[in-house]
Every structure is written in structure tokens, then in C-alpha cells.
Amino acid sequence: MGHHCCSKQKVKRGLWSPEEDEKLIRYITTHGHGCWSSVPKHAGLQRCGKSCRLRWINYLRPDLKRGSFSAQEERVIIDVHRILGNRWAQIAKHLPGRTDNEVKNFWNSCIKKKLIAQGLDPKTHNLLPSHNKNHACNVSQLHHQSSTPFTINSHMKMGESHSSVDMNTPFITLPTPQPPPPQLPLHPPLQEAIQIPTNFPYEDLNTSSTNTTLLWNIKEQSSNHPMDFTSTSLENTPISSSFNPLEYGYTDENCLWGSNVQPLEAQAMNHHQQQLQHQEQQQQPKLREMDFDDSNEEKGQDMETSYNKSHFDLEFMESTLMPCSIYGNTGSMEPLAWDDC
DNA sequence: AAGCTAGTCAACCGCCACTCC
DNA sequence: CGGAGTGGCGGTTGACTAGCT
Structure with a gap:
């Protein structure tokens, strides 16, 4: 059971590939995410908007620190x-x-x-x-x-x-x-x-x-x-x-x-x-x-x-x-x- | 080397709140 | 007012890995 935004779509799940990451980064850096539910469509991704949002926020966002906690x-x-x-x-x-x-x-x-x-x-x-x-x-x-x-x-x-x-x-x-x-x-x-x-x-x-x-x-x-x-x-x-x-x-x-x-x-x-x-x-x-x-x-x-x-x-x-x-x-x-x- | 176990972490699930119509 | 759509959040899962036997 997916989210409303992606329940009707055929979406890929699981780990993101480097290619998917690149698509998402390229799209968001040039257009901004706007409405997340429309991001996968515009970015050419077989993912639900929620998954894109999560991937961006938790992993791809440029201001993330990463690494170990001090x-x-x-x-x-x-x-x-x-x-x-x-x-x-x-x-x-x-x-x-x-x-x-x-x-x-x-x-x-x-x-x-x-x-x-x-x-x-x-x-x-x-x-x-x-x-x-x-x-x-x-x-x-x-x-x-x-x-x-x-x-x-x-x-x-x-x-x-x-x-x-x-x-x-x-x-x-x-x-x-x-x-x-x-x-x-x-x-x-x-x-x-x-x-x-x-x-x-x-x-x-x-x-x-x-x-x-x-x-x-x-x-x-x-x-x-x-x-x-x-x-x-x-x-x-x-x-x-x-x-x-x-x-x-x-x-x-x-x-x-x-x-x-x-x-x-x-x-x-x-x-x-x-x-x-x-x-x-x-x-x-x-x-x-x-x-x-x-x-x-x-x-x-x-x-x-x-x-x-x-x-x-x-x-x-x-x-x-x-x-x-x-x-x-x-x-x-x-x-x-x-x-x- | 192989199998097992525990730890880590990315991703998903499900719920809630908000907005819009 | 109520339903649909969406964003956001916390809980949980499961793949992967490192360490141990």
C-alpha cells in the first residue's frame, strides 16, 4: 500500500541507482522540487513523489553533513x-x-x-x-x-x-x-x-x-x-x-x-x-x-x-x-x- | 572459507495535519 | 462541511556489512 500520490502509478521501490540519483538531482537543482508528486514524472523517474522527496531530503540534499556524529x-x-x-x-x-x-x-x-x-x-x-x-x-x-x-x-x-x-x-x-x-x-x-x-x-x-x-x-x-x-x-x-x-x-x-x-x-x-x-x-x-x-x-x-x-x-x-x-x-x-x- | 549474528542505515509504511476545492 | 491530494513525521523493515566462531 503506497501513498496516495503513487498508489495508482507503477513505481520502482528499493534502493536508488546512481542514474536515478542523477536524474533527481538534475531536476531539482534546475527546477526545484515544487510539487513532489509531479517530480518523478518530470524527472523521468519510476518512483513515487514521496520516495523522491525522501531520497532528496535524506541523501541527495547538498547541505547534508553526512559522516559520523560528533x-x-x-x-x-x-x-x-x-x-x-x-x-x-x-x-x-x-x-x-x-x-x-x-x-x-x-x-x-x-x-x-x-x-x-x-x-x-x-x-x-x-x-x-x-x-x-x-x-x-x-x-x-x-x-x-x-x-x-x-x-x-x-x-x-x-x-x-x-x-x-x-x-x-x-x-x-x-x-x-x-x-x-x-x-x-x-x-x-x-x-x-x-x-x-x-x-x-x-x-x-x-x-x-x-x-x-x-x-x-x-x-x-x-x-x-x-x-x-x-x-x-x-x-x-x-x-x-x-x-x-x-x-x-x-x-x-x-x-x-x-x-x-x-x-x-x-x-x-x-x-x-x-x-x-x-x-x-x-x-x-x-x-x-x-x-x-x-x-x-x-x-x-x-x-x-x-x-x-x-x-x-x-x-x-x-x-x-x-x-x-x-x-x-x-x-x-x-x-x-x-x-x- | 563458510556460516551465523549483530549492527547500520536507506527506504518504506502508515498515520496525521494541512490545504484546496 | 467533507473529501481528495499532499507534505511531513515516526515507526519499522530489510538489505547490506563487519565481526566472530
């Missing part, structure tokens, strides 16, 4: 997936040059298994029940072990095939300690909260200076942050974005959100932060300017540039921000992410 891309996938669930097209929008199909395949073939191997439910990103009973002791051991999900593994280089990534490779790789880019000053609350500790046992990923975001210094912020991390054994543990601290009774939305964007609700914690929040609100227009929007992606903007900005565009934020209560509520991500799955 650690950064993997991190974005995990972070966005935690919010949106299996909305591959939405996730792919945050990965210039990647298609939803690619992201979906990568998730199913690699990330999902890694999450499971680390005891995380790939749907909820929470610890699997079988791991819950031991997680307290695991947490205390985390920073003593060299192969925990929170240690840094330098094996995965940029562009390395994901198929070669071992299951202990952390989802989050840490950036080189450095001040934020001068052109993108952090919001005052984040300047306080997000500081790169100098004593993390990480290794440079050999990536550029812009690889971001999901890191903060628990130790430093604990003095005036309502969530007192000094009492935990995670004191010096870099937090993986795939690791879901909601399980431990505190939120990590700052980890989740890009370095320049965070949910406003999460900040209204104490008087000092309320003052800072006021300052931040005044900077909202700047936030918009820094959004990682689709127009940049369409221009084939380099990933590194994109990561200088937020991982999340405004539409994405609006679609995911929920009432304040969710940020302090264990398990609150489920209704956010899974209400339609």
Missing part, C-alpha cells in the same frame, strides 16, 4: 530528546546538516544502547528500576571510578565513527576550562553558577573552544544556591546531561539548557537571585538574538558557530517550558516529554 551532536541529541522524546524532526533541527532519519538511526543504533548500558531508561532518561536500588551507593562511587558515566573518555574524537564508541564513553564530554566568549556574556546568574572547575579529571576533547554548555560548578555555586551540593558526594563530579539528577532530588535544568539560556522559573530561588533575575529579564531581547534559529541552519552555518549560541531556539523553549512547578518536581519531565508518546 560528541557534541550526540550530546545535543540526548539533551533535546530528554525534553521532546522521539520527535526526530525537531531534534534534527538542532543539528545542521543532519536529517531526522539519521538522528533516529543513530539513536536506535547507538545512543539508546549506551543509555541502557549506563542504567538509564532511554525513554525517560531516568535511572532504570533495576539500577535505582543501588544508585545511592553508585553515586558515592562515581568519582572514584575511572569508567563511570561521569568520567571523561578521550577516545571519541570529533568525527569518529559512532559505531566504534564503546559503551563506557560518557555522553558528556567536558570543555576546556575557559571564560565564556566575550561576545556572548553570560547572564549574571549564570556567571555565578556556571564556572568550570579546575579540578575535574577530564581531558580536552580536542575540540574547539566553543564546545559549551552543560557544565557548571556545583561546588562553587553551593554557597548561595538553594540546592546544597556540598552535602553530596557529587561534589566534584561533573554532571552528565544524560545523567538525570532529578533522580537525586535536585534539578539540573541548568545543565539541560544551553549556556546562555535557562528557564526563568529555575532562578526564582532566593532574594539574591530574584534581583539577578530582574537583570536577566532586561536582557531577554538579547536572548532572542542569541537563539539558535533555523535560518542559521539553512545557511549551513558551521556547528561551532551554532554552539556559541544556545542549543535551543525560542520556539523550542516555548514549546517545552511549563509552569514553574515542574522544575522542582522529581519526574516532572515525563509529562513534558511524553504526553504524546
